Amino acid sequence: MVTPRSLTDERVGEIYLSREEIQARVEELGAEIATDYEGLEPILVASLKTAIVFVADLSRALPIVHNLDFIALAPYDGNGGSGRQVRLLKDLSMSINRRHVLLVEDIVDTGMTLNYVAKTLLLREPASLAAVTLLDRPYRRLVEDIPVRYVGFTVPDEFFVGYGFDLDERYRNLPDLRLLEPGD
Amino acid sequence: MAGKVPDFQAYQGQGEPRFANDVELECAKLLDYYGIPWAYEPHTFVLEQDADGRVIEAFTPDFYLPEQNLYLELTVMKQSLVTRKNRKLRKLRERYPDVNAKLFYRRDIERLAQRYRLDLAS
Numbered sequence: 001m002v003t004p005r006s007l008t009d010e011r012v013g014e015i016y017l018s019r020e021e022i023q024a025r026v027e028e029l030g031a032e033i034a035t036d037y038e039g040l041e042p043i044l045v046a047s048l049k050t051a052i053v054f055v056a057d058l059s060r061a062l063p064i065v066h067n068l069d070f071i072a073l074a075p076y077d078g079n080g081g082s083g084r085q086v087r088l089l090k091d092l093s094m095s096i097n098r099r100h101v102l103l104v105e106d107i108v109d110t111g112m113t114l115n116y117v118a119k120t121l122l123l124r125e126p127a128s129l130a131a132v133t134l135l136d137r138p139y140r141r142l143v144e145d146i147p148v149r150y151v152g153f154t155v156p157d158e159f160f161v162g163y164g165f166d167l168d169e170r171y172r173n174l175p176d177l178r179l180l181e182p183g184d
Numbered sequence: 185m186a187g188k189v190p191d192f193q194a195y196q197g198q199g200e201p202r203f204a205n206d207v208e209l210e211c212a213k214l215l216d217y218y219g220i221p222w223a224y225e226p227h228t229f230v231l232e233q234d235a236d237g238r239v240i241e242a243f244t245p246d247f248y249l250p251e252q253n254l255y256l257e258l259t260v261m262k263q264s265l266v267t268r269k270n271r272k273l274r275k276l277r278e279r280y281p282d283v284n285a286k287l288f289y290r291r292d293i294e295r296l297a298q299r300y301r302l303d304l305a306s
Contacts (some may be wrong), residue, residue: 029278085217115220119219
């Protein structure tokens with residue numbers, strides 16, 4: 001178990017959501033999703049890397065038969081325009097045609113990323129497509145037409161670290177969700 | 185003035201957009217990257233006219249996202265200094281209740297910049 005004693009970066013701040021609070025909510029989400037998808041054997045599709053901790057917990061809290069798969073998107077490098085558009089770095093390993101797909105997101109804010117993923121996967125004609133997100137910032141939405149059906153927590157306009165969220169690729173393993181303090 | 189304007193793919197306007205600053209340019213690049221159709225300053229809304237019908241106040245939001253039917257205004261001013269823009273947006277909503285408009289504050293833009301590693305130095 002990782003403890004705060006192992007933290008050396010002063011930007012890793014106070015706990016915003018404890019592991020117990022997260023676990024309780026994930027179990028509620030799992031029960032809700034299980035009711036909605038009973039007998040449908042959904043595919044949980046998580047975007048690498050931040051959502052891996054959430055999807056691992058959600059999968060274990062989901063008492064119905066389901067599959068897991070992953071995608072990875074090319075991160076924005078500041079060079080949009082001139083034909084440079086978001087693309088999949090890693091595609092699904094399973095077919096989703098006529099399957100029930102549940103996208104598992106770490107956070108939804110502008111909705112641009114989820115919009116791209118949903119549009120891309122809908123071309124493969126799944127039986128249904130919806131999304132569950134651990135965190136949501138609905139007040140920062142630019143794209144409203146996105147299939148968010150389940151929300152873990154609606155959060156303020158802060159940055160977070162831990163529970164899959166990184167700081168320079170570190171601290172994803174912290175069990176609590178902590179505030180990320182501004183650096184110098 | 186903003187830096188070099190790339191060849192946009194999701195741009196819905198005519199002619200090369202002339203951005204007022206690098207923040208607008210970076211926002212356009214980000215929308216383009218995610219394939220969100222956008223137009224730059226396509227509409228001007230009259231907010232106030234005098235007795236003779238002359239326009240005395242108008243508002244031209246920076247971006248329009250046609251698929252979202254959303255106008256987006258960016259401001260790089262500090263939160264405490266955006267009273268004028270907030271007032272304009274309020275008047276826009278009063279006069280055009282069907283128009284969907286959103287103001288992105290400096291803080292919102294900084295969040296975008298951090299999340300997407302935008303170069304906002306200007």
